[in-house]
Amino acid sequence: MPVDRLVADLWEEGPPAGAVSALRTFVAALRRCLEPGRPLRQVSRLLVTDGPGYALRAGRDAVDAWRFEDAAAEVAAAPPRAAVALWDAALARWCGPALADFPHAAWAAAERARLEALRLDADERRADALLASGAARDAVADLEAHLTAHPEREHGWVLLVAALERSGRRGEALQALDHAREAFTRALGPGSGAHRGPPA
Structure with missing residues (x-):
């Protein structure tokens, strides 16, 4: 990350005099936090100077997002029952929205959207695994919560x-189709053709 980009992100209203020096002080303090046992004059191996800026050289097992991505890749080859357990372990890594400390930072928007899409996909793939393992009833409550937040x-x-159909709740399955139609009509507008409802 170039120094000028970091300065612009830290001081969105315009950098003060001495902003670059202040940034270097922040980086030095951050290095001490990230590598508390590093001798004073030893070069950092985690937050390194790279050309005109800085780079984070973290291993994949040190970053929750990467660990989640690796866990998601592992699930692909698992049978349904094992997949449910693996999804549970992967989703347990989430403790709130991605990059929650930077809700309005422009630099975080694309990565936040990407990670959120991965999490929503994981929720649905876990439900898929529950259905495939014959645990349709267990999938219903989680899917209802999922769709309340993301209709x-x-x-x-x-x-x-x-899941409702396989749980013997045919009437509720038909109601869910109506709710889906309403959600798509709200999202897309009355002239969008959403009145035809989602594919079954």
Whole structure:
């Protein structure tokens, strides 16, 4: 990350005099926090000077987002029951919205959106695994909560309808289709064709 980009992100209203020196002080303090046992004059191996800026050289097992991505890749080859347990372990790494400390930072927007999409996909893939393992009833409550927060998730509605149907709750499955239609109409507008409802 170039120094000028860091300065611009830290002082959005315009950097003060001495901003670069202040940034170097921040970096030195951050290095001490990240590597508390590093001898005073030893070069940092984690937060390194790289060309005109700084780079974080963390291993994949040191960053929660990367650990989640690796866990998600591992699930792909697992049978349904094992996949549910693996998804549970992966999703347990989430303790709130991605990059929650920087809700308005422009530099974080794209990564926050990417990570949020990965998490929502994981919620649905876990539900898929529950359905495939014959645990449709266990999927219903989680899918209902998922869709309450994210009603635009088409695949989530498909999964919920399937979970209700397989749980013997056909009437509620039909109601879920109505709720999905309403959600898409709100999201897309009355002239969008959403009145036809989601694919079953």
